[in-house]
Amino acid sequence: MDFDLSWVLWGLPIAFVLGWLASRLDLRQLRIENRQAPKAYFRGLNFLLNEQQDQAIDAFIEAVQKDPDTSELHFALGNLFRRRGEYERAVRVHEHLLSRGDLSRADRHRAQHALALDFLKAGLLDRAEEALRKLEGTAYESQALLALLAIYERTRDWGQASEIAKKLDASGHGTFTARLAHYLCEQAAAAPPEKAEQLLREAIKIAPAAARPGIELAALQRRAGDAAGALDTLSRLAHSAPASIPLVSKALTEAALATGQQAQAMEILLTSYELSPSLDVLEGIVALEPDATVAREWYVKHLEREPSLVAATKWLAGEKLEHEQFHPHVQSALDHAVKPLTRYRCAACGFEAKQHFWQCPGCQAWDSYPARRVEEL
Template identity: 80%
Template sequence: MEFDLAWLLWGLPIAFVLGWVASRLDLRQLRIENRQAPKAYFRGLNFLLNEQQDQAIDAFIEAVRNDPDTSELHFALGNLFRRRGEYERAVRVHEHLLSRGDLSRAERQRAQHALALDFLKAGLLDRAEEALRKLEGSAFEEQALLALLAIYERSRDWVQAAEVARRLEAAGQGNFDSRRAHYLCEQAALADAGPAEALLRQAHQAAPSAPRPAIELAALQRKAGDAAGAFETLSRLGQSSPASIPLLARPLAQYAAACGMEGKALSLLKHSYELSPSLDVLDAIASLEADGQARDWYVRHLEREPSLVAAAKWLADERLEHQNYHGRVQRALEHAAKPLTRYRCAACGFEAKQHFWQCPGCQAWDSYPPRRVEEL
């Protein structure tokens, strides 16, 4: 069969035209998809700004389908899932990003950091720790160290927390002496008397002006029967850190009474009270003074400060004209004054009957002022 050259001459133009049409259709489809992706993305942003997270997620999912190679859409979607508490979906999004081979180093580190935050928010501390450790040497290293510090504090791994604090300090993230002292005190609370004393002295060396190591060391000395040593420990703290005297006033008075150092204790407490009146210092002075003089101190305080707490304590020993009603009046005053004797966290406002070194509400360290609510 002979080949007809005319077919070739006709076929080449037809093939060219068909190829051109196909390419135009592909380009048109690509333009449509590219137009749809930004529209969906901006719709998602609009919903997000209007706090319509459900609609924002739907829009971002549509944008990802139209343009699956855009990493920014994945990050936006993953962050939305995390904010909504859908941690499993957030993990899948960020793990998908990490599995891509075309991701740049910076974006890979960003995805690794986002994945670590997913695990952290979900409470999967072991997986969060593993993910955060992979960020060593990256642009997110300092953020990762701060997150690791929170994990170790939460899990009460004080040795690891101290090491991370040391690294953060070396990186210029602030002074962590006081926090490292707290870690040593926490370890001392779980140790026997001998190791506990060594840990508390180490904590005092790490942060000489921090009140906790000295207060807990004095308590340990008193428990061992060394009331004089305990008194001297608190006296030195009161002289070096006057602001901490309200915290140590009551044990100082107790230790002084046990070792016959009432005069020295009263001198220190009265000097502190004259500089800065405090309910705890007032109570400590009253406990060391004679009965008549003790009540006079509450009257002096009322002349300086309008205190319901001090008024209730003065009235406790006062003889009223209508003695039959004294108990009821006293109970009413004590009930009204009770909330005023609490401590309040300066970071989150959490109130507690006792003074905490770490806030139970927000986990902040040293956020409780050594003053009662009435004095703030």
């Protein structure tokens, strides 16, 4: 059979023309898509910069619909939903990302972390915990561990919190020994006396410079009637945690009076007062001073060193005024005026309280309350 070359001569130009038309159509479609998607994306960014979050979300949704494979748009949209408190929509976005088979390993970890944050912000702590646990061994592991630590502290699961704190301490993300000591003290508060003493001594061993374990061990000993043991524990605090003496001056004074060891306690209080005059230490010194006249003179000595309305009020309580009938009213007014000055204040958030806290009720920070009253700060 003869092959007709004329078909080849006719076919080549036709194939060339068809190929050229197909390429032009592809390029045209690509240009249209490239014009549409970035336009919606940049419009969304513009709305976001102008704090118009509703319009930004609409623009990003439009961009995602036109280019559903763009993971960055999904992350931006999910973060916007979370910032607006629309946690259910944020969860859907990040779960959709995780369901994609073409997502890179790094983006998958990023989406898992974002999903955990969605659950955390929504208050779904059990689901947040499950999502955070899946980040072990990823670039987000340290952030996940810190988030887990916050969850366990919030739910007061001190055993789990201790495990996470040990992991963070071992991984070199700071020292968590003081935090571990607090967790042991929290467990001791709910334990029977023998177990509580064991936990508190373990806390002292873990964090010798921490004040709380020694203070709570001394309180446990006093409740058990062991005033001598309490005095010994508090005396050791003067060397291991001298800044805590204002917090234990009352307990130290009571233990000293119960055991007849006033001289030992007075020496500790005087040393602390000379280093840093404190109203609580001053009260301990006054309580241990056998001579009432000399004891009242301590308030005047304090006023010579530190201007203090609290000390002045206490000194005035023992004085006789010219118009004696007005003294109770004046004293009552002064006592009322100094109450705010005797509070403790969190150094992290400024939350004030009548009592000293180891963990701030306001911001949840640990060891943020100085051992000094508001007037002394």
